[in-house]
Amino acid sequence: MHEELIAQAQAWLTEDPDPETRTELARLIDAEDHTELAARFSGTLQFGTAGLRGELGAGPMRMNRSVVIRAAAGLAAYLKKQGQAGGLVVIGYDARHKSHDFAQDTAAVMTGAGLRAAVLPRPLPTPVLAFAIRHLGAVAGVEVTASHNPPRDNGYKVYLGDGSQIVPPADIDIAAEIAAVPSLTTVRRPTEGWDTLDDSVLDAYLARTDAVLSEGSPRTARTVYTAMHGVGKDVLLAAFARAGFPAPVLVAEQADPDPEFPTVAFPNPEEPGAMDLAFATARACETAPDLIIANDPDADRCAVAVQDGTDWRMLRGDEVGALLAAHLVRRGATGTFAESIVSSSLLGRIAGKAGLPHVETLTGFKWIARAEGLRYGYEEALGYCVDPDGVRDKDGITAALLITELASQLKEEGRTLLDLLDDLAVEHGLHATDQLSVRVEDLSLIAAAMRRLREQPPTELAGLPITRTDDLTKGTAELPPTDGLRYTLDGARVIVRPSGTEPKLKCYLEVVVPVGSHEDLPAARAKATALLASIKRDLSTAAGI
Numbered sequence: 388m389h390e391e392l393i394a395q396a397q398a399w400l401t402e403d404p405d406p407e408t409r410t411e412l413a414r415l416i417d418a419e420d421h422t423e424l425a426a427r428f429s430g431t432l433q434f435g436t437a438g439l440r441g442e443l444g445a446g447p448m449r450m451n452r453s454v455v456i457r458a459a460a461g462l463a464a465y466l467k468k469q470g471q472a473g474g475l476v477v478i479g480y481d482a483r484h485k486s487h488d489f490a491q492d493t494a495a496v497m498t499g500a501g502l503r504a505a506v507l508p509r510p511l512p513t514p515v516l517a518f519a520i521r522h523l524g525a526v527a528g529v530e531v532t533a534s535h536n537p538p539r540d541n542g543y544k545v546y547l548g549d550g551s552q553i554v555p556p557a558d559i560d561i562a563a564e565i566a567a568v569p570s571l572t573t574v575r576r577p578t579e580g581w582d583t584l585d586d587s588v589l590d591a592y593l594a595r596t597d598a599v600l601s602e603g604s605p606r607t608a609r610t611v612y613t614a615m616h617g618v619g620k621d622v623l624l625a626a627f628a629r630a631g632f633p634a635p636v637l638v639a640e641q642a643d644p645d646p647e648f649p650t651v652a653f654p655n656p657e658e659p660g661a662m663d664l665a666f667a668t669a670r671a672c673e674t675a676p677d678l679i680i681a682n683d684p685d686a687d688r689c690a691v692a693v694q695d696g697t698d699w700r701m702l703r704g705d706e707v708g709a710l711l712a713a714h715l716v717r718r719g720a721t722g723t724f725a726e727s728i729v730s731s732s733l734l735g736r737i738a739g740k741a742g743l744p745h746v747e748t749l750t751g752f753k754w755i756a757r758a759e760g761l762r763y764g765y766e767e768a769l770g771y772c773v774d775p776d777g778v779r780d781k782d783g784i785t786a787a788l789l790i791t792e793l794a795s796q797l798k799e800e801g802r803t804l805l806d807l808l809d810d811l812a813v814e815h816g817l818h819a820t821d822q823l824s825v826r827v828e829d830l831s832l833i834a835a836a837m838r839r840l841r842e843q844p845p846t847e848l849a850g851l852p853i854t855r856t857d858d859l860t861k862g863t864a865e866l867p868p869t870d871g872l873r874y875t876l877d878g879a880r881v882i883v884r885p886s887g888t889e890p891k892l893k894c895y896l897e898v899v900v901p902v903g904s905h906e907d908l909p910a911a912r913a914k915a916t917a918l919l920a921s922i923k924r925d926l927s928t929a930a931g932i
Contacts, residue, residue, distance in 0.1 A: 389421050395428050396446070402571040403445065405452040405488070412445035434458060434562040436554055436753055437888050440533055440542035443484055450485070450533075450541045452492055453571060458543055459493040459529070460574045461565030463500035465557070466527055468564075472501055474526030474548075477584075479507040479516030481532040481685045482618050482644030483541050486510065489531040492576070499575030502526075505582040510618045510644060511589065512686030513544070514782035518592045519584075521550040521779070535615075535655035535683040536889065538648045550779040552753035555867070589622070595777040596626045599785045600792050601718055606631040608677040608794035612787075613638035613665045615654045616645040617684025619783060626784050632791055636676065638668045648684070656681040656690030656701065656769060665692065666699045677794050678804065682783040688769040689783035691790055693804050702804070705731035705820045705897075707790060708765035709811055710804055711773060714793040715763055716741045722762025725755050728866065728873070729882050729895040730767040733811065733818040740815070749869050751887065752781045767820065767895065809908055816899045817908070819915035823894035823923045825932045833885045833892045836930040840872055840883060845929040849921035851876040859884075879918065881926060892932060896922050 396416050403409045415423055427446025432439055432454055439458055441450045466474060476497045480490040490506055497504035505523065507516060513530050520528040528546035536542070545553050545561065553561070568574065600606075610627075612635035614620040620642050627635060640650050641664060648654040651661045665679045669692075679692035679699065692701040702710075712724060712734055724738040727750045738745035743762075748754035755764040756772065756779040764772040770781030773789050790804075797803055812818070827833060846853055857863065859871035871884035879898045886893050898918045900911040 389419075392421060392424050392428060393419070396424050399428070399446060399453065403451070403453050404456070404571070408445035408451045408453070415445070434461070434558065434565055435887070436552070436558045436751065438542060438544040438553070440536065440540060440888055442539050443541055450543075452485070452488060455489045455543060456492050456496055456571055456574055456576065457565050457568045459496035460500070460568045461561050462527065462529070462545060463497055463502055464564040464567070465561045466502060467500065471526040473503065475503045475505060475523060476527045476529065477505045477507070477516065477519045477523055477525045478528070479513065479519070479530045480510055481513070481530075482510040482646055483531075483533060483684075484538075484646045485541055486531045489541065489543065490529075493529050493531070494581040495576040495578070496574060498580040499577050503581070505584050507588065508584050508586060512619055512622050512682075512784060514687055514778045514780060514784055515589060515592050515622065517546060517550055517778045517780040517782070518595065519588045520546055520548065521777075522588060522591055524548075530685070532685040534685050534687070534888070535653065537653060538646060546780075551756035552751070552780065554753050554757070592777075593622070593625055593629060595774065596785050596788060597629060598777070599774050599789050600630055604792050605795040605799045606792070607633070608791050608798055609633050609674060610635040610791060611638065611665055611669045611672065611676045611679045612636070613641045613662075613668075613679075613681045614643070614686070615651065615656065615661065615681060615684055616641050616643070616648045617654065617682060617686060618644055619682035619686030622686065623680075623682065623784050623787060626788055627791075630788055632795075635680065636668060636672055638665050640664055654684050656683060656688070662690070662692060662701055669694075669699055677798060678791065680787045680791070682787070683769070686783045687781045689771060689786040689790070690769050691804075695805060703820055704765070704767040704769045705733065705818070706808055707769070707786075708767065708771065709733045709737060709818075710793060710807060711765065711771055711786065711789055712737045712763060713807060713811060714789065714796075715773070716743070720762050723758050723760040725758035725761055725764040727751065727755060727766040729884070729893075730765060731818045731820050731897055732880065732899070733815055734765070736815040737811070747865065749866055750884065756780055809905060812908060812911070813902050813905055816901050817911045817915055819898050819900070819912070819919060821896045821919040821923065823896065823926060825892045827890050827892070830890055832932075833890070836892055836932050837870065837872070837883070837885065839931050840929060843929070845874070845925065848874070848876060848879070848881065848925045848929075849918050851879055851918075851922075879922060881922065883926070883930065892930070894923075894926055894930075896926075898922070
């Protein structure tokens with residue numbers, strides 16, 4: 388067994404084009420570290436609807452140049468079988484470790500396979516890549532990013548020519564082409580022949596950001612901004628300057644790209660503590676800001692925080708999703724409002740009252756972006772698509788512009804984002820959401836929890852009877868199959884699913900409490916908070932987590 392493992396590792400070593408991972412793997416082989424080698428050679432990093440994502444390092448179970456070259460070769464073979472030989476593939480990348488190398492390798496493989504390749508000029512937000520695909524008429528796009536994952540990770544996200552991320556069966560077909568690559572020695576990788584784009588694509592993206600705002604709208608809201616050590620700062624500042632907003636006050640410690648993400652445990656605005664420096668910066672401002680804006684490291688997500696009483700609090704993704712929807716309705720937007728099934732049902736109420744189509748999709752913008760007639764889409768994980776004709780994906784830059792326009796408009800009326808949230812609660816009922824998220828080292832624990840819930844299904848949560856259970860692996864009339872469970876309760880809803888990008892079990896909770904008037908809001912909030920806590924406790928027990 389050990390001899391076979393060493394032989395596998397040595398065969399990989401002979402093909403590895405990266406001196407760093409070659410040195411790392413040679414050290415493991417010399418040390419006969421069978422445990423670590425087994426972890427790296429127990430299979431291959433699976434290519435799915437999120438593309439690839441994993442920890443950097445040597446071996447087929449890690450993100451490295453060998454894995455990326457194979458992935459690029461598989462994608463090229465798939466595109467050629469689709470009749471797109473000679474088509475353009477545009478490639479973007481973030482500022483993580485190895486991102487530039489992976490982008491260059493992808494360009495070389497595409498060129499060697501007879502496709503045309505163009506690489507963005509420097510690390511830029513993922514929405515710029517999604518925009519560039521449609522703007523340049525590309526047949527596909529690749530973004531090298533691990534979004535908000537830990538520093539040791541990187542990833543590889545694939546888009547097709549419509550500018551949205553791949554969905555089945557494309558992912559399965561690409562994975563089959565990757566598996567069919569016999570050896571890296573068969574993959575042609577010239578050292579030149581692709582284009583490195585200039586700033587004209589970025590300029591075109593920035594020109595497009597102007598279109599998300601209403602002509603002549605107020606632009607007075609003052610912001611504090613953090614790029615969370617990612618690539619968002621320069622593009623967001625340029626977009627805010629073009630729009631005529633006051634220049635955001637930067638969270639200096641997090642403003643510039645740093646692949647080590649030194650000030651945060653996880654570079655995700657949703658994680659506890661990630662926004663602490665932004666809150667401190669806001670408190671230190673001579674003139675109190677109206678809101679805090681945060682992007683995740685590749686700037687496709689947008690977090691918003693507001694002053695609530697004497698301190699700051701981050702709004703939930705569902706709250707921002709509802710605020711943007713209400714703002715667009717007020718501006719007379721038409722078209723479909725779409726959201727993922729794990730997001731708040733409040734969007735359906737807002738769209739319904741406005742007479743607009745509303746659809747729910749599976750989790751992820753790869754599905755939301757495909758809603759017919761899409762005008763606005765969001766998911767609770769801080770993702771918002773406010774300009775689907777320009778970027779058919781979530782975009783943390785244009786979302787930041789639109790929420791700042793709304794804050795400016797409310798400011799002119801002597802009101803705040805929290806006041807509008809109160810109005811929405813009185814109009815549609817208080818929709819309160821929460822999440823039970825369990826990160827694991829051992830993925831089998833997630834499978835065990837899902838199995839337990841299926842074999843011993845709960846009949847009630849927080850004293851509320853479960854009136855309907857949907858096992859989403861069977862699909863529904865509206866949704867393709869996915870691994871998840873949905874419980875409908877009287878005045879509440881719960882969805883349980885494994886995360887598609889992280890080793891987490893995620894449980895999404897929502898309660899809806901009727902509200903008669905603004906005076907009833909404190910009691911409604913107290914009731915909702917107690918219900919959510921009780922549902923969370925009962926669900927944790929039922930799942931054995």
